[in-house]
Amino acid sequence: MANLSSSTRVLLFTGRRRFARCADSSLRFPVQGSLSAQRRRNSTGNDGFNAPKGFKPRTATSTEPTASTASRLFRSEASRKGLDSKPDEPAPKGRPSIDTCGQYFNSEEYYRYYLRPSKPYHGFEAPGHWLTKIDVNTIREELPVALQERPLDFFSSPSRDMTMARRCLEVWSTNVECSRQGIREKISSARAGSAAEAWLMEDFDSADLSADLGVGFLRPLVHCLVAEEKQCNIWAWLRSPRSPRVLSSQSAYERAVWRTAVLRFLVESEAYWDPGGINQSLRAFDKVWSLETTSGPSLVRGDMTFGKSMAGLWIFKQLLFNGANRATDVELYDNFVSTMPRWNKLHFGYEFNRVRLLQVHPSKPDILLSLDFLRQCLDAIPRPDHVREFFKKWVAYGFLCDTARALERAGLKAEARWVLDIGRAEMPKHFTHSPRLNAHTDRTPMVRIHEGLTSQRRQVVDSERGKRRQEYFDYRAQQ
Structure with missing residues (x-):
């Protein structure tokens, strides 16, 4: 080495360095290359590459991940977890996490969205809603010519056609051009309900009051009798052990279904016609329990054993969903809650409905x-099947949202957020931001467009939704 020239020693040293890098590339020796290559790098700035005109060499960047890089990192982390574990703990402010559906999750935004004040939801049919579904003109055209102008004349004939009787009563008791009080005066003056009742009782044994045929006639009949203030006649039906003889060969359910339907239509008609509204329905439902004291052979056969669940469920939904609880008498309200175990036989269902009613107590x-x-x-170990099924239903979603908002209004902010955390852990596919990213951004699953909504109103609603969607997208763009 001592006899070699200086240039030869440089070339040999450079060759050894390159051989070392090829032998073990993982060591990553800082090889600089030949002197000529170093000169080319210094002159061109791109490792000797003759760049075309307009080419800009890549500059050194920070090691901090960009927004797109962070998105890939978050999504890869969510896929690595399998998206089947419980959600992560709420991330610190300004640092998003991933929910179980693979979407960005921000705890403050999540709480703010589900705790925002919401408009009262009227998701159940109001009393008398069935009248709006009657097409009077179509039904009138189906009647015989002699009955088109005078439909009550049918009840003077010997015919036992239940379908025709129902159509005649519906035509007479429905008039979209009159007010509710005007229709009531019309029914009372013509005694439409009394005429139909006399026609029914004339040959009661041959009246087919089964679920498929006779129940449709009983609804307008009870509606007209309550308008005439003839509730005493209806109670006489329910107290009487008599049933149509034509139903004697049917099952116990078919023999008693007409009584169940009469009670259901009675509580609705009381709420429709009476100024007291739901209070009269509660009085009628409270009175029905005294009918079980009836004794005799008919009670043994089961003819007097009729269900109260249909009537009780209708009142329950009016109190919970349609705001009827605000005008309810407190004593009647408490009596209804106390009788729930008698018609709601499932213990879990009774407890659930009870706490919902007490949550909106007047x-x-x-x-x-x-x-x-x-x-x-949540504390039940092992968790019962009905609890697991409960957290799969939309009714649980609504219950958790309503409970969280009520706790927020009461000043219990920590409890409200705990309820929402439970919703995200137990129902991740319900409590997620992903539904708000599609075409129906602000539409919750419980919302339904009411029947009769005009096209003009739909345009206004769609415009409002579009504005809210755009506001949300602008808000997310600033994050």
């Missing part, structure tokens, strides 16, 4: 009972 709403009910469901 004088002393109790939100803590809903919180205790939720804790009992």
Whole structure:
């Protein structure tokens, strides 16, 4: 080495360095290459590459991940977890996490969205809603010519056609051009309900009051009798052990279904015609329990054993969904809650409906009972099947949202957020931001467009939704 020239020693040293890098590339020796290559790098700035005109060499960048890089990192982390575990703990402010559906999750935005004040939801049919579905002109055209102008004349004939009787009563008791009081005066003056009742009782044994045929006639009949204030006649039917002889060969359900339907139509008609509204329905439902004291052979056969669940469920939904609880007498409200175990036989269903009613009590709403009910469901080990099925239904979603908002209004912010955390953990496909990213961004699953909504109103609604969607997208763009 001592006899070699300086240039030869440089070339040999460079060759050894390159051989070392090829032998073990993982060591990544800082090879600089030959002197000529170094000169070319210094002159061109791109490792000797003759760049075309307009080419800009890549500059050194920060090691901090960009927004797109962070998105890929978050999504890869979510896929690595399998999206089947419970959601992560709420991330610190300004740092998003991934929910179980693979979407960005921001705890503050999540709480703010589900705790925002919402408009009252009227998701159940109001009393008398069935009248709006009757097409009077179509039904009138189906009647015989002699009955088109005078439909009540049918009840003077010997015919026992239940379908024709129903159509005649519906035509007479429905008039879209009159007010409710005007229709009531028309029914009372013509005694439409009394005429139909006399026609029915004339040959009661041959009246087919089964679920498929006779129940449709009983609805307008009860509607007209309540308009005439003839509720005493209806109670006489329910107290009497007599049933149509034509149903004697049917099952116990078919023999009693007409009584169940009469009670259901009675509580609705009371709420429709009476100024007291739901209070009269509650009085009627409270009175029906005295009918079970009837004794005799008919009670043994089961003819007097009729269900109260249909009537009780209708009143329950009016109190819970249609705002009828605000005008309800407190004593009647408490009596209805106390009788729920008698018509709601499932213990879990009774407890669930009970805490929902007490949550909207007219004088002393109790939100803590809903919180205790939720804790009992979560503390059950092993978890019962009905609890697991409960957290798969939309009714559980609505219950958790309503409970969280009620706790927020009561000033219990920590409890409200705990309820929403439970919803995200137990129902990740319901409590997620992903539904708000599609065409129906602000439309919750419980919302339905009411029947009769005109096209002009739909355009206004769609415009409002479009504005809210755009506001949300602008908000997300700033994050």
